[in-house]
Amino acid sequence: MRMDRERDAAGPLVRGFGPAGFKVDAPDGTMGVYPALLLTATRADGWTPPPFDALDEAALAPLLGEAIEFVLLGTGADLRRPPRALVAALEKRGIGVEAMDSRAAARAWGVLRAEERRIAAALYPLEG
Known part of the structure; x- marks a missing residue:
């Protein structure tokens, strides 16, 4: 799917x-x-994510050095609930987690950035 939008x-x-x-x-x-x-x-960086159930704070370390409100978590082709330990670890840092399938997360990224929200995103592959 192609998404056309002005660079705003x-x-x-x-x-x-x-x-x-x-x-x-x-x-x-x-x-x-x-x-x-x-x-x-x-920045945008390629990522080799762990199996979803093993996702932890360390796997998201490259995102956590910046002042962010929440991590937009793209969970792959389907919406999945993030591991509770991850959510708890990020909440301790004052960072929320918004999980959605990776297609929705990719679309939401531009909208939220256009609103100048202080966010980061981790997007699991759509296939595989």
């Missing part, structure tokens, strides 16, 4: 997604495709 958010934007992954447009004009993805307001 700072930082990387998800421009589309499909079986190969998430197509990301960086502010410098470069484009990348990532099967799994970590996003902040300033």
Whole structure:
């Protein structure tokens, strides 16, 4: 699926997604495709996520060095409840977790960034 929108958010934007992954447009004009993805307001990085049930704070460490309100967690092709230990660990830091399937999370990223929300995202692959 291709998502067209004007660049009205700072930082990387998800421009589309499909079986190969998430197509990301960086502010410098470069484009990348990532099967799994970590996003902040300033960067997009490929990610090798752990099995979903083993997701923990350490797996999200690259996101947690920035001042964020919550992590937008894309749980893959289907919505899944994040591990309770992860939610508790992030809440101790004052960071919320918003879980949704990865397609919805990719779409929400641009909307929330356009609102200048201080968020990060971890998107599990759509396939596999």
